Amino acid sequence: MSIIAVVGGGITGLALAHRLRARGKDAVVLEAENRLGGNIRSWSREGFVLEAGPNSFLDKEPATRELAADVGVEELIRTADPAAKARYLYTRGRLRSVPLSPPAFLKSDLLPLGARLRVVAELFTARAPEGVDESLAAFGRRHLGARATEVLLDAVQTGIYAGNVELLSVGATFPQLTKLEREHRSLILGAIRTQKAQRKALPAGAGASEKLRGALCTFEGGMQALVEGLTRALGPAGHTGAKVEGLQPGSGGWRLSVREHGRQAELLASRVVLATPAYVTAGLVRPLDEKLSALVEGIAYAPIAVVHLGFERGSTPAPDGFGFLVPSLEQRRLLGAIHASTVFPFRAPGGGVLYTCMVGGARRPELVGLDEEALVALAREELKELAGVTASPLFTEVIRWKRGIPQYNVGHLERVSAIDAALARLPGLHLAGNAYHGVGINDCIRNAFALGDTLAS
Ligand SMILES: Cc1cc2nc3c(=O)[nH]c(=O)nc-3n(C[C@H](O)[C@H](O)[C@H](O)COP(=O)(O)OP(=O)(O)OC[C@H]3O[C@@H](n4cnc5c(N)ncnc54)[C@H](O)[C@@H]3O)c2cc1C
Structure with missing residues (x-):
């Protein structure tokens, strides 16, 4: 019963299980969906490479490089085009560099x-008082x-x-x-x-x-390449279609109830790491400790919609720079847009142009509830007014994340300390993932490696 069960097969759970296995531990991943990767998902349409979630990362985190090398995808890392260096803000009526x-x-x-x-x-400026x-x-x-x-x-x-x-x-x-x-x-x-x-x-x-x-990077074929490398490396230890529905402390470990491909099963594990989103984790720990559950549940998420607009070569000028952001005082409906094909030209074949627009966030959460057609219309109207894009796209794709990005609001650090204190009373249970110590891919991998090293030692 020395299995370590890692619940949630996003990049945190995958990197953690990989690290544990590299340190000789018998770790398995239990992922509810039929694919591994969580927020990371890439696919191709008309030859364009599209991302559902993260687009890129800064190549300054040794753990990310190490992970990519370990799972055989380091040679797929691609650095952003120098043309992506410029960044723009929309303010006082136009884009400014x-x-x-x-x-x-x-x-x-x-x-x-x-x-x-x-x-x-x-x-x-004077220093702030300590502890505020x-x-x-x-x-x-x-x-x-x-x-x-x-x-x-x-x-x-x-x-x-x-x-x-x-x-x-x-x-x-x-x-x-x-x-x-x-x-x-x-x-x-x-x-x-x-x-x-x-x-x-x-x-x-x-x-x-x-x-x-750190240079801005992605993987050829999309961020999914990293997930594919991890999936191959984990082999049968990566269980998909395996939703963890409950956990109980048992003699010397934990008993997990798992619905795997529609069938109820039990798994005994010496340790459990919940690398699930905070709102799922809160439900799983509620029967164990109501207070811990409330603390975890209190971590809010901002919804976000990603709208891809792919244009044929020559139908609209290739935009300069990484993209643009829109401060909230401008009261626009777009949070910003990534010039995805300028940053990584291989993402659009033969000189096509790809805009990846972001809508909603904590600022305008209601917009994420719009239907796809309305979100595309919104993105096109905003791109026209903010960036002068008038051409008709070759295709559009919309991805809605109802609970997209964890919000580290005031009190977050205290909350995380209280969560750690509560966990100390539940030996063998650990929490991981983007809800606690950093939302970037680099943060997730660095924290997963650190936890893996602690658990393995
Ligand atoms: C639109 C968007 C754009 C982003 N852009 C960037 C970017 O450019 N660069 C960057 O560094 N970061 C970016 N991020 C942030 C980054 O992608 C995430 O923080 C990171 O991928 C989170 O990984 P995770 O493993 O912690 O969580 P998740 O990816 O959420 O994984 C959690 C997993 O748990 C599974 N699960 C849930 N319930 C259960 C259950 N009961 N049993 C088993 N499994 C369960 C879920 O299905 C999921 O696979 C972006 C995020 C979003 C949403």
Whole structure:
């Protein structure tokens, strides 16, 4: 009975089971759906490569590289085209490019002059009192001023969390910012000093700053390539169509009730890791500890709809840059769009153009409930008004995530500590996944590896 049961076959569960097996443990994945991968799903249409969830990751997390190499897909990693370097924000009536250096920021018209000068005054910001969990907006207003918060910080968080800047916790969503404040008081001073120290540590020459930031990457054939590699590596240890419906502590371990391909079954495991979304985890732990269940259930999710618009070569100009984001003060219906075929040209065959639009989020959750036709019409209208795209697409695809991205709102860090304290009273039960310590693919893999190493030792 030394099986470790990993419930949920998203990237967290898969990376964890893989790590455990590499460390000699008998780990199995139980995944409710008929495929592994969770949020990660890629497919092709008319030769275009489409993503249901994540599009890319920054190549700066050693665990992600290690995992890709382990499962034989490292050679499928593709770096973004240099044309994708530019980024845009829609503000004050048009798309404006985001300056990539402090002098360029001072000269740019992204913010009005007064707001740019207020950002420079960040140098004189006082430290926040210890132990206060501030919202991203409160932190931003203190450091950068109201306008930069509404335009820049709001857009940056939208690109990751699709959240509400007034609700998200700065410490939970951007711990690097609170760290800079703690260590240097001013973010600008801290950033300059940190960069200097990092540059010293890296060998000089081309590509040094790229190494620091991490190059934007994906897999040829889509993010799914990583899941396919993991599926092959796990072999029969990756069970699909296996929904875990309950768990109970038993003698020396845990008894799981599993509905596998319609049949009820039981699995005895020495340890259980729930790598399921928080709202599923809350239901599974409710009979064990009501308080723990309530804590987990309190992690909100933002819904998000992904609308792909694929255009034939020549029907619309290839857009410049990675894409654009729309700050909420603009009151538009689009959160932003990725210029998917500019970032990764192999995603659109023969010079086609692929826009991947994001709709909804914590800002406009009701829009995710629109039917597909309405979502396509919305995306086309918004692309026309914001980016001047008037051509008719060759095809469209809509993916709706009713509970897409976990929201680390104010209180999240305290909540996670309370969850850990409650888990300490349930030996052999562990929680993992994007609801707790980071939503990015890199976070999920790094945290899965760390948990795997702890459980294996
Ligand atoms: C639209 C969108 C775009 C994104 N873009 C990016 C991006 O570009 N870059 C990036 O780094 N991150 C991105 N993310 C975030 C990232 O994709 C996710 O955080 C990550 O994939 C989550 O992985 P996970 O394994 O923790 O959870 P999930 O992928 O949610 O996996 C959980 C699994 O548990 C299974 N499950 C549920 N209930 C049960 C049960 N009772 N029994 C067994 N199994 C069960 C589910 O079917 C699912 O497969 C994006 C997310 C979304 C939604």
